[in-house]
Amino acid sequence: MTALLLFVTVLLLAANAFFVAVEFALIASRRTAIEPLAAAGDRRARRALRAVGELNLQLAGSQLGITMASLGLGAVAEPAIAHLIESGIAGVVELPEGLLHAIGFLIALLIVVFAHLVFGEMVPKAIAITHPETSLLRLSGLNRLYVALFRPVLRVLTAMANAGTRALGVEPRDELATIHSADELARLLHESREGGILGETAHQLLAGALRLGRRDLGSILVPPAAVVSLTQGDTVAAAEALVVRHGVSRLLVLEPGGRRVVGFVHAKDLLDLPTADHDRPVPDSKIRKVLVLDRASALDEVLVEMRRARTHVAAVASDGVFVGLATLEDVLESVVGDIVDESDTGEVAPAAPPGG
Structure with missing residues (x-):
């Protein structure tokens, strides 16, 4: 027994x-x-x-x-x-x-x-x-x-x-929560790096991607004073001079007073104009539309909008007033850090410093 x-x-x-x-x-x-x-x-x-x-x-x-x-x-x-x-x-x-x-x-x-x-x-x-x-x-x-x-x-x-x-005021659930907030994901990434699961580069990329939704366009924009631009009504010769001086392929076109964006001019479009037009204003037909985004837009939304518009450049506005410029490179640098290309001039470059 x-x-x-x-x-x-x-x-x-x-x-x-x-x-x-x-x-x-x-x-x-x-x-x-x-x-x-x-x-x-x-x-x-x-x-x-x-x-x-x-x-x-x-x-x-x-x-x-x-x-x-x-x-x-x-x-x-x-x-x-x-x-x-x-x-x-x-x-x-x-x-x-x-x-x-x-x-x-x-x-x-x-x-x-x-x-x-x-x-x-x-x-x-x-x-x-x-x-x-x-x-x-x-x-x-x-x-x-x-x-x-x-x-x-x-x-x-x-x-x-x-x-x-x-x-007791608690609603029971049949499944454990598997959705994490951005802060929780950031902590998981930090712990994964500390535990040796993620390398430093992978951690920087993933952490940078998480930060996209928390940063707005205002944090990366180039201010108006640093943007190479034309005023609507400027001549073709003035536009060509800016292209040569700053080595850019696109020029932003602003209304007189610089408060609103009209569009942009591509350097190759200027080459199609006859010599006789050099002292005339840039034709409206040569001014292309530009993507205009609100300064408060989150960077992840900016990335989606640029991809949808198939553009690398966007003008930034606040209450309809031009406040700066942002490029796809600026958005990506917020994730991966500084990107230096062969010329590092960009599509619409900042103005050269005095005496430069």
Whole structure:
């Protein structure tokens, strides 16, 4: 009889370890790590995803299993082990029956608590936390059968727990939050770099990309005083002189007073004009449209707008008034740092400093 009780004790200890491992694997597993396996046809991964999708019910199953296994250990293991200890002590020294039972009970209790804590709780928890997805894939099949068997009971327990949670002002959810804010992603990137998972270059690129949405166009614009520009009505000769002097291929065209943007002139369009037109104003037909963006625009939105317009240059305005210029290079430099090309002049360059 004692041998049978000890065998049942081992089974209950294993069951406790199983449910603990399932519980922590469910909590620690990432959907993003399991979904590719499920998409590739892995049946275990599909089962695991279904389990993660009904987290409250699955955790209720684990808790019920742990509770039943723990109660069973207390009822079965202690008497069986205490009987063995009492028999061993009685064969060595003669003690009063009450004292013998007390010693046997105390030692048996310590053994059961130790085995339950270490092998039934800590070891499976450590394994599940270290390899959550692998643990969940391996355990999801057997756990699925268990949950299917006790599903009616688990639904009742889950409903009662959800009602209690709502009474405390908290809305229960069936899935763990997997969406991170920009600040959380930045911390994850920092931790990944500190842990050696990300190199310095990769960290800078990813961190810079995250900062795009937090910075506005005003943080990178070239101020009006530093922009090479024409005033509407300036002559072709004046435009050509600016192109030669500053080595740019495009000239911004502003209304008189410089408050509003008209468009831009491309240097190659000036070459098509006859010599007789050099002293005449640049024709309106040669002034192309320019992308105008608001100063408060986030840099990630600016990148999208420039890509949609297929342009490397945008005028920047605030309440319709010209306040500067921004280039695609300026936006990219906010991510990757300074970019130096062969000429480093840009499409619409800043004005040369006095005496330059």
